[in-house]
Amino acid sequence: MAIIVCVPFYDTMPYGGPYPQKNYFAQQMLFVALLSLMILLNEKSWPWTRLLAALIFPIALIFMLRAPSATALVFAAVGIAGLFAVKFVWVSVSKVRHLRSIIFILGASVILLVAMIVLNQTNQTYLTDFLGALGKDTTFTGRTHIWSAGRLAAEENPIIGLGLEGFWNPANGAAQSINEMDFKPYGTKLTFHNAYLEVRVHLGYIGLGLYFLLWAWCGYRLFRQFFQESSLEMSALLIFGAIVFISTFTESMAWASFNTPLNLLYLGALATLSPIRRTYIGKAPVYVNSKAGYA
Helix, strand or coil: CHHHHHHHHHHHHHHCCCCCCHHHHHHHHHHHHHHHHHHHHCCCCCHHHHHHHHHHHHHHHHHHHHCCCHHHHHHHHHHHHHHHHHHHHHHHHCCCCCHHHHHHHHHHHHHHHHHHHHHCCCCCCHHHHHHHHCCCCCCCCCHHHHHHHHHHHHCCCCCCCCCCCCCCCCCCHHHHHHHHHCCCCCCCCCCCCCHHHHHHHHHHHHHHHHHHHHHHHHHHHHHHHHHHCCCHHHHHHHHHHHHHHHHCCCCCHHHCCCCHHHHHHHHHHHCCCCCCCCCCCCCCCCCCECCCCEC
16 A cells, blocks of 8 residues: 555655655655565565565665655664574574574674774774765764754753754744754744654653653563564564664654654554463373374
8 A cells, every 4th residue: 555655656756745844755665664564574474465575575675765864764774684593594593592692692792892892993984984884974864963952952841851843843933943954944843853852852851761661661572572573473563563662763753753764663662461371270181192183
């Protein structure tokens, strides 16, 4: 359905297509591509859905590439690699007791070791080089200036915030100054490109605390399901949740109330909730009657 809606907007995709901004369009096509790849790799899916996914996956990637979003490109590479790793590595090693936990701990240790090495190099330019390869700069396309303005706005009412629509409205001169700095038309409703900053500005520290609790609960549910059931579906839901979480630092889509990434995040957190619980009662003895031929 998403592909059908976007096809007529092929020429305007670099500007957002049917969406108000190219980043939103690229994010939607990112999740269309990842969902299609998950269905394609899932042997339990119906044959006709896998055939449809094989057709949609490359189209979604092409549409995503039409919108030059560096964030979406990075998430696409990580998501595709993650799905292939789950399909061909993680599910297999789950058959060996405790091997998944060992791999997880080793992976986390390697990441921390690399981070320590990079952070201890005072003259390193890895971040600058990486952003330059993606066509970006150290201001994250002007995001750092918007973040500074957001922190100043948050200090106006730090406890309960400015309220919904309390900042991004045409009557607010500070918001229009950001529009002018970002070369946007007067009255444009931008975002702070940071979900936590959006919550802090509009809902204050009270809303931010509740927002942290929401993420803690979703993360707990996703990781618990991931280690309890090593299926491709549960692993993919964890990958989708990780993408949404990482994007909260440079995008505000997790501040919204209804969109595809958030739906997948909450679906993953609620996937195994059920009032039915299995309780171990005991073992039932079984006697084999060889003469009668049955147990």
